[in-house]
Amino acid sequence: MNEIYFLTGNKHKFLEVKPIAEKHGFRLLQYSDEKLEIQSNDLIKIAKTAAFYAYIRLEKPVLVEDAGLFIEALNGFPGPYSSYVFKTIGCKGILKLMENIENRKASFKSASVLIYEPYVLVSLAEVHGSIAYKPRGAKGFGFDPIFIPEGSNKTFAEMDIEEKNKYSHRARSVEKIFIELKRLLREDR
Amino acid sequence: MNEIYFLTGNKHKFLEVKPIAEKHGFRLLQYSDEKLEIQSNDLIKIAKTAAFYAYIRLEKPVLVEDAGLFIEALNGFPGPYSSYVFKTIGCKGILKLMENIENRKASFKSASVLIYEPYVLVSLAEVHGSIAYKPRGAKGFGFDPIFIPEGSNKTFAEMDIEEKNKYSHRARSVEKIFIELKRLLREDR
Numbered sequence: 001m002n003e004i005y006f007l008t009g010n011k012h013k014f015l016e017v018k019p020i021a022e023k024h025g026f027r028l029l030q031y032s033d034e035k036l037e038i039q040s041n042d043l044i045k046i047a048k049t050a051a052f053y054a055y056i057r058l059e060k061p062v063l064v065e066d067a068g069l070f071i072e073a074l075n076g077f078p079g080p081y082s083s084y085v086f087k088t089i090g091c092k093g094i095l096k097l098m099e100n101i102e103n104r105k106a107s108f109k110s111a112s113v114l115i116y117e118p119y120v121l122v123s124l125a126e127v128h129g130s131i132a133y134k135p136r137g138a139k140g141f142g143f144d145p146i147f148i149p150e151g152s153n154k155t156f157a158e159m160d161i162e163e164k165n166k167y168s169h170r171a172r173s174v175e176k177i178f179i180e181l182k183r184l185l186r187e188d189r
Numbered sequence: 190m191n192e193i194y195f196l197t198g199n200k201h202k203f204l205e206v207k208p209i210a211e212k213h214g215f216r217l218l219q220y221s222d223e224k225l226e227i228q229s230n231d232l233i234k235i236a237k238t239a240a241f242y243a244y245i246r247l248e249k250p251v252l253v254e255d256a257g258l259f260i261e262a263l264n265g266f267p268g269p270y271s272s273y274v275f276k277t278i279g280c281k282g283i284l285k286l287m288e289n290i291e292n293r294k295a296s297f298k299s300a301s302v303l304i305y306e307p308y309v310l311v312s313l314a315e316v317h318g319s320i321a322y323k324p325r326g327a328k329g330f331g332f333d334p335i336f337i338p339e340g341s342n343k344t345f346a347e348m349d350i351e352e353k354n355k356y357s358h359r360a361r362s363v364e365k366i367f368i369e370l371k372r373l374l375r376e377d378r
Contacts, residue, residue, distance in 0.1 A: 045245065052241035056234065118373070120309045184307065187376050 004061045004116065005031035007054045012141040016161050017065065017174050024178035031058065043068055043080055043111035044122055051113040061116040063177070067170055069143045071131060072105040073098065082143065091135045091146045104130040108147060110169035112177045121180050125172035140164060193250045193305065194220035196243045201330040205350055206254065206363050213367035220247065232257055232269055232300035233311055240302040250305040252366070256359055258332045260320060261294040262287065271332065280324045280335045293319040297336060299358035301366045310369050314361035329353060 004026050008014055014030045021028035036053040040046050043066050051064040068082045074097060078085035085093070098104070107128045114121045128150045135145035137157030144156035149167040156164050165171035193215050197203055203219045210217035225242040229235050232255050240253040257271045263286060267274035274282070287293070296317045303310045317339045324334035326346030333345035338356040345353050354360035 045248075049245050052245065056238050056241065115309065118308050118310050118369070120304065121307050180307070184377070188373070 001025060001027040002061070003027045003029055004063050004114070005029050005054075005058055006063045006065075007031045007033065007035055007050060008065070009035070010141060013065065013170070016165060016168070016170055017063075019161070020165065020171060020175050021178060024175075024182055026178060026181075028063075031062065033057065035064075037066075039081075041080060043109055044113070044124060046080055047111040047113040048122065051115050055115045061114070063112065063114045063174070065110060065112045065170055065174060067108060067110040069147065070107050070109060071098070073101045073103040086142045091143060094131070094143065094146060095134070098131055104132075106131050106147065108143075108149075108169040110173040112170075112173040114177045114181060116181060119181065119184055121177050121184075123173045123176040123180070125169050125176065127167055127169040127172070190214060190216040191250070192216045192218055193252050193303070194218050194243075194247055195252045195254075196220045196222065196224055196239060197254070198224070199330060202254065202359070205354060205357070205359055206252075208350070209354065209360055209364050210367060213364075213371055215367060215370075217252075220251065222246065224253075226255075228270075230269060232298055233302070233313060235269055236300040236302040237311065240304050244304045250303070252301065252303045252363070254299060254301045254359055254363060256297060256299040258283075258336065259296050259298060260287070262290045262292040275331045280332060283320070283332065283335060284323070287320055293321075295320050295336065297332075297338075297358040299362040301359075301362040303366045303370060305370060308370065308373055310366050310373075312362045312365040312369070314358050314365065316356055316358040316361070 006014055006017055006028050009032045018028045035050050038046055038049050047064045047066040051062055055062045068079045070076045070079050107126050109126045112123050129148050132146045132148055132155055136155045137145050139160060140157045147156050195203055195206055195217050198221045207217045224239050227235055227238050236253045236255040240251055244251045257268045259265045259268050296315050298315045301312050318337050321335045321337055321344055325344045326334050328349060329346045336345050
């Protein structure tokens with residue numbers, strides 16, 4: 001089975017993506033090396049930079065996925081800085097910022113970049129939803145307890161991986177990548 | 190015509206590669222931005238790093254070509270550091286190091302890396318030859334006046350671009366890349 005190294009220190013993220021890779025015939029390995037994260041408003045650019053940087057060192061197929069929560073009433077905040085914002089002010093800080101705000105619309109976006117010579121593949125996916133009024137659930141990670149995807153009443157943190165992957169930005173963006181890679185490998189035989 | 194940006198500040202290099210690109214249906218543009226050159230013994234790794242780094246900024250198809258002169262009697266010196274060595278001790282320095290050395294065998298190696306989404310292509314080529322006893326010719330650049338490729342009596346600096354491209358490491362490595370790119374683009378239609 002073809003191996004792909006997934007650059008992430010986040011075990012949850014790895015466990016979400018692993019079954020999707022396997023479904024498409026790729027073995028996913030967690031690669032917890034340093035991740036170069038540039039400051040940018042462009043999720044794809046952030047993921048590409050990290051992927052190229054890791055690939056130079058690793059010299060093996062490498063996948064990077066970067067996500068952000070974009071809240072409409074907050075002008076897209078925290079966006080590409082979601083990880084940093086989560087580590088500092090957390091779900092609590094977001095809920096405080098959202099006090100007395102009726103417009104709860106938000107979306108999670110995910111950019112994936114795969115370097116798999118001779119291919120470099122990029123994909124972007126988005127899931128629309130809303131910010132809950134209180135955190136709910138203990139599964140997942142990051143802002144999962146306060147995000148409710150359209151089509152469900154649960155937050156991401158109330159779903160197990162299989163259910164979350166039916167809705168999630170991440171599942172969609174990595175799935176697009178694996179499908180495209182399979183197609184290219186098939187055509188290139 | 191599909192455009193490819195060739196990252197080089199060296200006009201000679203650009204003029205050598207341009208007709209090869211055009212022969213295969215690509216328009217080559219010179220991109221004289223900063224080139225990140227890591228220290229490494231691996232020409233491919235040097236070219237890849239520069240290519241990824243440039244690609245992140247440029248966000249357009251980018252080609253990088255790195256070459257080195259490897260002299261057998263000098264344990265491969267100047268190798269990947271040829272450009273630096275040329276700028277400091279020059280052809281004169283190399284000829285001095287080669288005084289009283291009978292083994293004149295040398296080779297020019299060229300690594301090319303092309304990032305052209307969804308492809309990242311790498312190629313390596315080599316031309317064997319020998320180090321002249323005196324510099325000859327005024328064409329080309331770098332160590333061209335002291336390198337005589339096998340199959341010719343002229344140094345690279347005595348050849349015009351068309352003739353040099355029949356022998357050169359650079360012409361071979363970039364040509365392989367353009368051929369491979371054409372093949373992939375054709376299959377991916």
